[in-house]
Amino acid sequence: xxxxxxxxxxxxxxxxxxxxxxxxxxxxxxxxxxxxxxxxxxxxxxxxxxxxxxxxxxxxxxxxxxxxxxxxxxxxxxxxxxxxxxxxxxxxxxxxxxxxxxxxxxxxxxxxxxxxxxxxxxxxxxxxxxxxxxxxxxxxxxxxxxxxxxxxxxxxxxxxxxxxxxxxxxxxxxxxxxxxxxxxxxxxxxxxxxxxxxxxxxxxxxxxxxxxxxxxxxxxxxxxxxxxxxxxxxxxxxxxxxxxxxxxxxxxxxxxxxxxxxxxxxxxxxxxxxxxxxxxxxxxxxxxxxxxxxxxxxxxxxxxxxxxxxxxxxxxxxxxxxxxxxxxxxxxxxxxxxxxxxxxxxxxxxxxxxxxxxxxxxxxxxxxxxxxxxxxxxxxxxxxxxxxxxxxxxxxxxxxxxxxxxxxxxxxxxxxxxxxxxxxxxxxxxxxxxxxxxxxxxxxxxxxxxxxxxxxxxxxxxxxxxxxxxxx
Amino acid sequence: xxxxxxxxxxxxxxxxxxxxxxxxxxxxxxxxxxxxxxxxxxxxxxxxxxxxxxxxxxxxxxxxxxxxxxxxxxxxxxxxxxxxxxxxxxxxxxxxxxxxxxxxxxxxxxxxxxxxxxxxxxxxxxxxxxxxxxxxxxxxxxxxxxxxxxxxxxxxxxxxxxxxxxxxxxxxxxxxxxxxxxxxxxxxxxxxxxxxxxxxxxxxxxxxxxxxxxxxxxxxxxxxxxxxxxxxxxxxxxxxxxxxxxxxxxxxxxxxxxxxxxxxxxxxxxxxxxxxxxxxxxxxxxxxxxxxxxxxxxxxxxxxxxxxxxxxxxxxxxxxxxxxxxxxxxxxxxxxxxxxxxxxxxxxxxxxxxxxxxxxxxxxxxxxxxxxxxxxxxxxxxxxxxxxxxxxxxxxxxxxxxxxxxxxxxxxxxxxxxxxxxxxxxxxxxxxxxxxxxxxxxxxxxxxxxxxxxxxxxxxxxxxxxxxxxxx
Numbered sequence: 033x034x035x036x037x038x039x040x041x042x043x044x045x046x047x048x049x050x051x052x053x054x055x056x057x058x059x060x061x062x063x064x065x066x067x068x069x070x071x072x073x074x075x076x077x078x079x080x081x082x083x084x085x086x087x088x089x090x091x092x093x094x095x096x097x098x099x100x101x102x103x104x105x106x107x108x109x110x111x112x113x114x115x116x117x118x119x120x121x122x123x124x125x126x127x128x129x130x131x132x133x134x135x136x137x138x139x140x141x142x143x144x145x146x147x148x149x150x151x152x153x154x155x156x157x158x159x160x161x162x163x164x165x166x167x168x169x170x171x172x173x174x175x176x177x178x179x180x181x182x183x184x185x186x187x188x189x190x191x192x193x194x195x196x197x198x199x200x201x202x203x204x205x206x207x208x209x210x211x212x213x214x215x216x217x218x219x220x221x222x223x224x225x226x227x228x229x230x231x232x233x234x235x236x237x238x239x240x241x242x243x244x245x246x247x248x249x250x251x252x253x254x255x256x257x258x259x260x261x262x263x264x265x266x267x268x269x270x271x272x273x274x275x276x277x278x279x280x281x282x283x284x285x286x287x288x289x290x291x292x293x294x295x296x297x298x299x300x301x302x303x304x305x306x307x308x309x310x311x312x313x314x315x316x317x318x319x320x321x322x323x324x325x326x327x328x329x330x331x332x333x334x335x336x337x338x339x340x341x342x343x344x345x346x347x348x349x350x351x352x353x354x355x356x357x358x359x360x361x362x363x364x365x366x367x368x369x370x371x372x373x374x375x376x377x378x379x380x381x382x383x384x385x386x387x388x389x390x391x392x393x394x395x396x397x398x399x400x401x402x403x404x405x406x407x408x409x410x411x412x413x414x415x416x417x418x419x420x421x422x423x424x425x426x427x428x429x430x431x432x433x434x435x436x437x438x439x440x441x442x443x444x445x446x447x448x449x450x451x452x453x454x455x456x457x458x459x460x461x462x463x464x465x466x467x468x469x470x471x472x473x474x475x476x477x478x479x480x481x482x483x484x485x486x487x488x489x490x491x492x493x494x495x496x497x498x499x500x501x502x503x504x
Numbered sequence: 505x506x507x508x509x510x511x512x513x514x515x516x517x518x519x520x521x522x523x524x525x526x527x528x529x530x531x532x533x534x535x536x537x538x539x540x541x542x543x544x545x546x547x548x549x550x551x552x553x554x555x556x557x558x559x560x561x562x563x564x565x566x567x568x569x570x571x572x573x574x575x576x577x578x579x580x581x582x583x584x585x586x587x588x589x590x591x592x593x594x595x596x597x598x599x600x601x602x603x604x605x606x607x608x609x610x611x612x613x614x615x616x617x618x619x620x621x622x623x624x625x626x627x628x629x630x631x632x633x634x635x636x637x638x639x640x641x642x643x644x645x646x647x648x649x650x651x652x653x654x655x656x657x658x659x660x661x662x663x664x665x666x667x668x669x670x671x672x673x674x675x676x677x678x679x680x681x682x683x684x685x686x687x688x689x690x691x692x693x694x695x696x697x698x699x700x701x702x703x704x705x706x707x708x709x710x711x712x713x714x715x716x717x718x719x720x721x722x723x724x725x726x727x728x729x730x731x732x733x734x735x736x737x738x739x740x741x742x743x744x745x746x747x748x749x750x751x752x753x754x755x756x757x758x759x760x761x762x763x764x765x766x767x768x769x770x771x772x773x774x775x776x777x778x779x780x781x782x783x784x785x786x787x788x789x790x791x792x793x794x795x796x797x798x799x800x801x802x803x804x805x806x807x808x809x810x811x812x813x814x815x816x817x818x819x820x821x822x823x824x825x826x827x828x829x830x831x832x833x834x835x836x837x838x839x840x841x842x843x844x845x846x847x848x849x850x851x852x853x854x855x856x857x858x859x860x861x862x863x864x865x866x867x868x869x870x871x872x873x874x875x876x877x878x879x880x881x882x883x884x885x886x887x888x889x890x891x892x893x894x895x896x897x898x899x900x901x902x903x904x905x906x907x908x909x910x911x912x913x914x915x916x917x918x919x920x921x922x923x924x925x926x927x928x929x930x931x932x933x934x935x936x937x938x939x940x941x942x943x944x945x946x947x948x949x950x951x952x953x954x955x956x957x958x959x960x961x962x963x964x965x966x967x968x969x970x971x972x973x974x975x976x
Contacts, residue, residue, distance in 0.1 A: 057619065057622065059568070059615070060573060060576075060615070061569050061571050061572070061615075064569040064571065066567065066568050066569065067566055067567040068566055069564035069566050069634065072564075072565050072566045073564070073565070075567075076565065092544075092545070093544050093545070093548065094538065094539055094540055094544045095538065095539040095544055095547075096538050097531045097536040097537075097538065097655055098608075098639055098641065099536065099641070099654075100533070101532060104532075116599075117598065117599050118598055118599075119597070119598075120594045120596070120597035120598075120606075121594060121595065121596040121597065122592045122593060122594050122595075123593065123595045124605075125592035126589065126590055126591075126592075127588075127589050127590075134592075136594070136608075143531070143532070143533075146532055147529065147538050150529070151529075156830070162541065167570055167638075167639065169571070171597045171599075173598065182571075183570050185567065358628070
């Protein structure tokens with residue numbers, strides 16, 4: 033089935049490409065999706081890479097309970113206000129009504145901090161640097177696969193430190209790890225900076241964000257890193273003896289990123305024919321299609337194909353040979369293009385006789401005839417090229433959507449109608465910030481530039497540049 | 505703190521070693537535990553190994569929702585009877601009462617099969633071989649860390665096949681994979697066979713089990729593999745067009761193993777000093793303790809230690825150097841023995857002068873002086889030795905607990921008072937099986953031997969040998 037027009041109907045294209053490429057499917061529970069093997073394999077690749085970096089930066093994985101006593105959420109005032117409206121609540125269990133309802137974790141700060149308070153007794157227990165890979169539930173009224181789902185997967189880092197400086201450095205470090213992941217692994221350029229007071233994590237002192245810009249000009253918040261400071265430590269009575277023997281509260285951070293990343297990969301790189309997966313997140317990096325012919329012995333062809341595959345697997349390239357006899361080569365091209373496989377080799381008996389093979393990359397879709405002897409070298413260099421090219425294309429797109437505007441009156445209408453990124457000045461007054469809602473926009477992050485004299489909304493001086501956009 | 509006597513008070517020893525070695529901690533939610541980094545690292549090693557085998561045997565990972573409509577559970581009569589008493593139920597979400605309550609998955613057959621019914625349309629969609637790594641909730645009245653917890657982690661495989669034979673081969677294959685994992689990775693010998701009709705999975709035709717025997721003579725069911733057959737396919741209207749164009753129901757299997765495996769590792773291998781981890785599941789396989797001396801320069805010592813560590817890491821050995829200056833060597837020995845690290849190197853300035861180093865394995869605890877040049881070779885061979893030796897020790901223990909008895913009157917009292925494994929004959933009548941409850945025992949599995957003429961309980965002929973034991 034042909035995909036909806038990606039330019040005219042981006043939202044439908046997104047939904048359809050997910051179903052047709054078998055990344056995910058709607059589940060019979062409100063707002064929930066099944067992540068199918070192809071989609072889950074992408075998540076496994078992202079998770080393995082990030083997990084490696086999380087461990088290399090000195091964190092350890094652990095597992096905290098799914099269920100949290102309702103009262104825990106209430107210990108930190110901002111926190112409960114932020115999360116109470118979207119939690120799922122267990123009221124019966126084991127055939128009985130529970131004395132205290134349990135919420136399914138919408139995030140784990142409260143239960144993690146309850147345990148931290150048990151574990152952190154002395155400065156020698158610090159820093160404590162924990163991460164967990166978990167499922168999260170937040171009741172979602174407008175679900176969209178990967179981007180907004182009632183249940184989603186993420187990692188959440190939780191750390192405790194002796195000094196404020198150390199906790200700030202930690203939150204910044206992990207934020208930078210995320211940005212690297214986006215750039216060098218997902219091939220996605222991001223805008224990154226602090227959130228405003230209104231948009232920060234409920235209970236945090238500061239929140240760093242990194243956001244990708246979709247082709248329709250809307251931002252996707254890819255993840256956040258929070259300087260939690262001491263508010264929660266006080267709420268959970270988390271005290272330790274410092275080097276001088278005094279009782280102190282540790283400084284906390286938390287940081288997380290989610291299966292949303294998959295949604296961003298789909299949107300940022302895809303085209304009219306379907307997905308385009310950057311090689312680093314592609315479960316299959318190369319598909320080999322032997323062009324079988326009727327009436328001849330196809331065995332020699334298959335043998336060559338298998339030799340090539342074995343050779344490439346030696347180089348840790350993820351290869352799949354499509355030998356399905358019920359499908360035409362054309363149908364196979366269509367299918368693997370839909371699935372966004374970065375490279376394709378086509379081998380016919382005729383080319384084989386000449387010692388040649390056709391290679392096609394998913395970005396240009398141009399067919400190139402190469403020597404069989406050069407396959408390995410060519411595949412390795414084309415994989416790197418596709419990864420790089422997708423990033424550069426996304427970077428160009430991001431730049432083309434970036435406008436500098438002095439006043440909301442100059443960009444409000446365009447923001448609402450066409451999306452886009454608007455760099456402008458802000459006085460830091462939440463009332464001006466709220467004005468953006470009328471145009472379906474919000475401040476995605478603060479920038480470290482100061483190019484504008486006046487606030488985008490009022491007559492006051494601008495204190496900081498901000499980026500304004502619509503968001504998913 | 506000294507551990508409780510492992511011989512006299514095994515249950516207390518188990519609980520204490522888990523807390524003291526920091527494997528897990530009690531959570532503030534009934535029956536739930538936090539898996540701490542050291543315990544979670546063991547799970548990560550087991551999971552990586554099993555995941556590799558699951559993929560190599562042609563299965564793909566996916567993710568199905570945590571929440572299941574209550575009505576789904578009721579579609580298969582035996583299934584709901586089996587699980588309804590222990591589910592946790594979400595009745596409120598997003599600030600509203602739900603029209604239909606949702607249960608937190610106690611297992612995922614129902615929701616997986618709902619999706620399978622959408623996906624399986626033709627024989628070409630078969631076999632469908634899916635696995636998921638997930639958290640499970642079953643309300644637990646008598647929790648025990650790792651062995652019985654309200655929330656636990658597992659993998660659950662779900663497959664659909666064209667023929668009964670194929671599905672039977674699948675269930676057997678994965679059961680054998682589990683048994684291999686127990687033997688060669690966890691170092692645990694198991695008893696393995698079919699469950700009785702009463703003890704099989706609710707809704708399955710047959711259930712294969714594999715069970716380990718603890719030093720106190722009780723069995724731990726480590727995992728199961730089920731021939732589900734067609735009952736669920738019918739309940740979920742899962743029909744496909746076969747090769748002849750007729751509508752058919754596929755044959756299903758499911759199979760799973762859990763974080764219980766960690767509990768079995770702790771119990772089977774541990775001793776009075778704490779854990780003993782088989783090298784393959786040990787997050788740290790070797791700890792190096794430089795013996796610092798006051799008043800001299802310890803730098804050369806540290807340099808040698810770091811060189812050794814680097815060399816061993818090259819061989820993919822998991823090494824930790826304990827340079828803590830606030831602890832005596834004795835305190836370090838105590839700590840790493842409690843944590844069950846298979847090997848320890850101790851390097852003093854005096855030994856270094858002579859080009860020697862002390863190596864100690866966690867099983868014998870004998871100190872052996874070896875040449876520095878031989879460290880790598882010695883470590884590799886000792887790691888293999890510890891793995892093998894732990895298995896053989898457990899095998900011997902299992903054999904020593906295995907009795908052959910004709911009549912319940914001969915072994916009932918011993919079963920109740922001392923535990924142990926009793927091979928006996930059974931007429932296949934559930935009434936005789938139920939008689940075992942009076943002695944706190946049950947049939948753990950059927951055997952493929954037939955050594956007894958009469959049923960252990962009644963005067964009828966024995967149809968099959970069975971193994972009887974108490975269980976966790």
